[in-house]
Amino acid sequence: MSADLVHIDTWLFDLDNTLYPAESGFMSEIEARMTGFVMRVTGLPRDEAFALQKRYLAEHGLTLRGLMEHHGVDPLEFNALFHDLSLDALAHDAELLAALDRLPGRRLIFTNADDIHAERVLKHLGLDHLFDDVFHIESFGFRPKPDPAAFDAMLEAHGLAPDATAFFEDSERNLAPAAALGMTTVLVGPHAPASSAPFVQHRTEKLAPFLANARLRETR
Incomplete structure (x- = not known):
């Protein structure tokens, strides 16, 4: 069944593993x-460094915040580490471009990455012209999602009405504060159908068909 999104006029998207498939291996x-x-920072061997990296992610919402x-x-x-990454794993998706283009109202990126990374990825995907702004980690003072402070900063910066905003994320826990504010929440990715979180309103493995089939408000 198609999702009823006729009340939405602001479309808020996470970037990594949301606007391209997690299967790309880019992450x-x-x-x-x-x-x-x-x-390098801690002197730990690789396995312990990886474990610490994941612990900081779990505790702080972003490894960087813990560091x-x-x-x-x-x-x-830290963010400069990713500015020369090869983007060859990321492919243009004509279906996604068309689905995003049909959305009425504003389209915004809300990412824990920095502006340079976000802009590189969006341009490579051919989606940069479709978004009104990139709200990145520096925009909200390095207080990453799911910190409610990040959401408060987004709302203030763009004057969002939560009840008219849909938020698309591959991270389930990042949807919890959005739902608490009254946003419509959409979990994206291969793990989405298995989610039973009460704050997730819609689930889809693939973003493009979900958007293409959604019921939207009419525009004149």
């Missing part, structure tokens, strides 16, 4: 570089 290169960085708080890491230095 594995990001994680590998992150692990190498944690090894900032516990190791004094410069966030600009």
